[in-house]
Amino acid sequence: MDRPETVAQLTQLLRDGGYLADRGLSTALFVALSLGRPILIEGEVGVGKTEVAKVLAAVFGRRLIRLQCYEGIDTSQALYEWDYARQMLQIRALSQRELDSDEAVDKLFGPKFLIERPLLEAVRTGDQAVLLIDEVDRADDEFEAFLLEVLADFQITVPEVGTIKAETPPLVVLTSNRTRELHDALKRRCLYHWVGYPSAEREVEIVLAREPGASEALARKVVAAVNRLRSLELTKPPGVAETIDWVRTLDVLGVTELDAGTVDDTLGAVVKEHDDLELVRADLDGIASGG
Ligand SMILES: Nc1ncnc2c1ncn2[C@@H]1O[C@H](COP(=O)(O)OP(=O)(O)OP(=O)(O)O)[C@@H](O)[C@H]1O
Ligand SMILES: [Mg+2]
Known part of the structure; x- marks a missing residue:
């Protein structure tokens, strides 16, 4: 299948691929696929922004082409x-x-002597690709302006070879952790969706989808504890990835109950910032009871 016929169908396809999307995200992705527009997904750390692009590629049998952005990335790493x-x-x-x-x-x-980098590869692959431009907020301004040009017409000129144009555009998913504000011009070109933390119900479902062997009762306790952690104003609040890690850790240890001692012993799965530990250690009972 090239493209889903309804939002509900897309939601189901993603679910079959192990990704639970809420209605807002599914709708935004459906529109992006239908209109051939890039989609910019912003949100908290570890809430499934990158994962959704991977699962989309998998369920539609498209090639995932990933451009990981970082400070100082330049056109030779992105193009060819x-x-x-x-x-x-x-x-x-x-x-x-x-x-x-x-x-x-x-x-x-x-x-023969040209090494394709992700953007050129995506232009060549066209609609058989999902192009993931990951963490675009880490790249600098000039690179963002350059991306804008590429996204405008999906064509790339290599002076010695000529102009290469995508016959059909790939699905482009950009992600950002919002470490800086992106330019209006880039946002205007894209559809936009914000991904926040999932509701507790939904997060339990995600954990069980990813860790089918885990006990639902334990998953509920961990999700409650993680939500308590998120309310503590930590510098690095835990994302869904940490929730899953924590459940895995407890599972490996054969733990079925959360108490202050267990929380303390296994904190490394969820709190990865030294400065946050102090805040967390002052609240072990609250976290364990998920209050
Ligand atoms: N809705 C979801 N359905 C299924 N799995 C999810 C979902 N949300 C998050 N996950 C899980 O959380 C993990 C982390 O997600 P991902 O790496 O995509 O987060 P991210 O938003 O890209 O984080 P970062 O901001 O750190 O790049 C994934 O490997 C996946 O297992
Ligand atoms: Mg990511």
């Missing part, structure tokens, strides 16, 4: 690079006479 090592080998194999000819030099800058 020339394979210098191979070019050098080729040059050594050429005779002086061949080297003097334009034709041999042109070949050195042909498709």
